Amino acid sequence: MSWIADNLGLIAQLSAEHIRQSLIAVVIGFVVSIPLGWVAWRYRLLRGTIVVVTGLLYTIPSLALLILLPTLLGLSAFDEVNLIVALTIYAVALLVRAVVDGLDSVDAEVRLAASAVGYGPARRFWGVDLPLAGPVVLAGLRVATASTIALATVGILVGVSNLGYLFTNGLQRRIIPEVLAGVVAVVLIALVLDLLLVLAGRLLLPWARRRSRTSGRARARLA
Amino acid sequence: MIEFRGVSKTFPDGTEAVHEFSLVLPARKTTVFVGSSGCGKTTLLRMINRMVDPTSGTVEIDGEDVARRKPVQLRRSIGYVMQNSGLMPHFTVVDNIATVPVLQGRTRRDARSRALELMATVGLDTALANRYPSQLSGGQQQRVGVARGLAADPNILLMDEPFGAVDPIVRAELQQELLRLQDEFDKTIVFVTHDIDEAFLLGDQVAILQVGGRIAQVGSPSALIEAPANEFVASFIGAEAGKRALHAKRTANGTVLVDAQGRTQGVLVEGADAS
Numbered sequence: 001m002s003w004i005a006d007n008l009g010l011i012a013q014l015s016a017e018h019i020r021q022s023l024i025a026v027v028i029g030f031v032v033s034i035p036l037g038w039v040a041w042r043y044r045l046l047r048g049t050i051v052v053v054t055g056l057l058y059t060i061p062s063l064a065l066l067i068l069l070p071t072l073l074g075l076s077a078f079d080e081v082n083l084i085v086a087l088t089i090y091a092v093a094l095l096v097r098a099v100v101d102g103l104d105s106v107d108a109e110v111r112l113a114a115s116a117v118g119y120g121p122a123r124r125f126w127g128v129d130l131p132l133a134g135p136v137v138l139a140g141l142r143v144a145t146a147s148t149i150a151l152a153t154v155g156i157l158v159g160v161s162n163l164g165y166l167f168t169n170g171l172q173r174r175i176i177p178e179v180l181a182g183v184v185a186v187v188l189i190a191l192v193l194d195l196l197l198v199l200a201g202r203l204l205l206p207w208a209r210r211r212s213r214t215s216g217r218a219r220a221r222l223a
Numbered sequence: 224m225i226e227f228r229g230v231s232k233t234f235p236d237g238t239e240a241v242h243e244f245s246l247v248l249p250a251r252k253t254t255v256f257v258g259s260s261g262c263g264k265t266t267l268l269r270m271i272n273r274m275v276d277p278t279s280g281t282v283e284i285d286g287e288d289v290a291r292r293k294p295v296q297l298r299r300s301i302g303y304v305m306q307n308s309g310l311m312p313h314f315t316v317v318d319n320i321a322t323v324p325v326l327q328g329r330t331r332r333d334a335r336s337r338a339l340e341l342m343a344t345v346g347l348d349t350a351l352a353n354r355y356p357s358q359l360s361g362g363q364q365q366r367v368g369v370a371r372g373l374a375a376d377p378n379i380l381l382m383d384e385p386f387g388a389v390d391p392i393v394r395a396e397l398q399q400e401l402l403r404l405q406d407e408f409d410k411t412i413v414f415v416t417h418d419i420d421e422a423f424l425l426g427d428q429v430a431i432l433q434v435g436g437r438i439a440q441v442g443s444p445s446a447l448i449e450a451p452a453n454e455f456v457a458s459f460i461g462a463e464a465g466k467r468a469l470h471a472k473r474t475a476n477g478t479v480l481v482d483a484q485g486r487t488q489g490v491l492v493e494g495a496d497a498s
Contacts (some may be wrong), residue, residue: 063258113309116274118299118326131313207313207355 004178011166015185018162019193021155022148025084029091029148030141036092037099038125051100051112058093062086062151066158078159087152091144098140135208138201140195149190153182163189224250225271225379225411230280230436232266240266241436243280248428250285250378253405253412255426257419263436264415268381271413272301284379299327300466302372302380302410308364310356315365316342317352334374341370345473346400362393369401373408382414386421398424419460423448431456 004011008118040050065086069078073085106129114128130137166182170176202209225248232241241263248254256264269275270282273294281288289297302323303309310319318325320341321334329337340351345366356364363384372380386394398421405412416422422429423444430441433455440452448467451457461467469480469488476492 098402107312109305109307109309110312112274113303113305116272116298116303116305116309117270117323118295120295123326128311128313134313205313206355 003175004181007178007181011091011163011181011185014161014163014165015189018149018152018164018186019189021080021084021160021162022087022145022152022189023193025087025152026091026141026145026148028084029088029095029144031091033092033095034130037096039223040096040105041100044203047100051097054093054096056093057089060089061088062154063157065089066154070158073133080155080160082110082158083152083155083162088150091148094144094147095140097136097146098137099133102130102136105136106132108132131205134205135201138197138205142197145193145197146190149186153186224248224285225254225269225413226283226286227267228272228281228283230267230277230282232263232270232275232436233278239435241270241277243437244438245280246430246438246441248411250411251409251460252427253414253425254428254430255414255416255422256430256432257416257422257426258432259417262432262434264432265383266411267432268383268415268438271379271381272298274298299323299375300377300379302377304365304368304372304374304382304385305378306384307378308356308361308368310367310371312356315355316347316359319356319367320370320374322371327375328352338370338374341374344373344410345370345404360393360396361389364390365393365397366400369397369404373404373410378411380410382411382412384416385414387416387418394421401425423460431459 024165036050040047066082069075069082069085070079073082075081076151110132111124111129114124119128152162153164153167155162163182163185166178166185170178170182227246227248230244231239233239237491244267246254258266266275270277271284273289273292276290281290283289302417311322312318317335317338321331324334324337325331332471339349339352342352347363347366347370351359351363352465356367359367368385372382385399389397401429402425412425414422414425419431425472426444427449428441429444431439431447433439439459440447440456447456447460451460468483471478471491472481472487478493479487480489480491482488
């Protein structure tokens with residue numbers, strides 16, 4: 001355990017790197033998934049293709065992707081952009097599905113009502129469809145964030161420094177506390193980010209929480 | 224005034240929802256389209272605010288063809304109230320009512336203060352202003368729906384079976400409330416229902432529709448009851464066998480009116496004003 005006490009600075013620095021790389025990937029993945037998800041949802045013909053293709057991305061072995069990307073992107077093999085692009089691809093694979101499912105979950109009556117009272121198409125998407133897809137999209141975002149944090153550790157195998165370093169270094173030098181510190185740090189980061197997402201959801205989607213609290217039965221009694 | 228001129232609608236799948244429909248809906252009166260499901264009444268309603276565009280024929284508002292208006296602007300200028308309220312689940316009550324004024328570019332603050340006034344107008348406690356629709360009863364939700372329809376002070380209010388999903392007691396309350404509001408605001412209301420009693424209660428002009436939006440008969444409730452045009456109308460309004468088929472029965476205390484099932488429905492008051 002003294003290894004951990006002696007290396008708190010290293011752990012903190014690697015954690016910061018780790019969080020930065022993961023968050024960039026999740027944010028870009030989220031931003032890319034909204035238009036992709038919308039197109040898949042809106043145009044039935046494209047839907048199958050987009051959902052299947054993005055879903056298949058998830059089955060690409062991460063190590064293979066990390067080895068291929070530098071050639072595809074024309075970057076140095078040790079550039080962290082390779083890792084961020086790979087993580088973004090995996091995030092998109094999860095999030096496109098979540099956006100499509102989220103938009104599907106919006107009540108058709110509500111959509112019709114929004115059009116009937118005078119929402120134009122763009123305004124309806126940003127003001128009605130997307131917020132109402134929020135709970136399902138948020139659930140997808142939580143999964144994507146946790147999986148990205150865990151997956152990012154493979155970066156160390158292609159020379160990108162983050163918490164994965166504690167695994168490889170600890171393994172090579174037979175320092176078990178170092179490996180354990182890495183595992184605990186990854187789990188803690190994932191838990192904290194998940195908690196932040198839940199809190200953000202409560203703040204941004206207050207109606208979703210209240211709906212689940214007032215059940216249909218309670219409403220019937222009120223009537 | 225709204226005027227349908229030879230309006231037909233064939234949907235892409237080939238079903239003809241409305242065939243050659245023509246009717247004038249007078250300004251500041253309530254016109255009710257009543258008929259069984261599939262008679263095209265909702266399609267007709269949606270043609271007024273261009274939720275549906277006719278395949279042929281025109282719909283005019285005060286002499287202007289709605290096809291020349293931009294759909295989004297047109298819809299903001301017409302109140303719309305639908306079954307199951309159609310409220311935005313993620314907006315509070317006050318923001319739901321303020322929806323249309325905000326879309327029209329009014330400030331949120333302005334629109335909210337107007338919304339609070341409207342809550343009182345439609346009989347809602349302003350303490351509910353910051354609730355979400357899911358926290359309200361069905362009747363309260365419909366009141367919010369009506370308030371939203373009135374918020375931009377439109378001349379025309381379209382109501383698509385607005386009270387269809389609430390229980391009979393609440394429905395009766397809401398109907399009385401609508402009559403009171405109409406007394407106060409004098410809107411041109413187009414109301415769609417499958418309930419003939421509701422049609423007769425609320426309508427100044429009632430159009431009984433058959434499949435394809437064919438008008439079986441149109442007129443005031445009294446005219447329809449007094450002179451049903453055909454068998455279909457007579458049976459639809461229940462003039463022959465239902466509760467509207469009353470006959471006089473003499474009793475020791477005067478004449479009472481009895482329905483087809485033999486239940487006494489009322490007392491005949493001689494010499495009363497027949498209007």
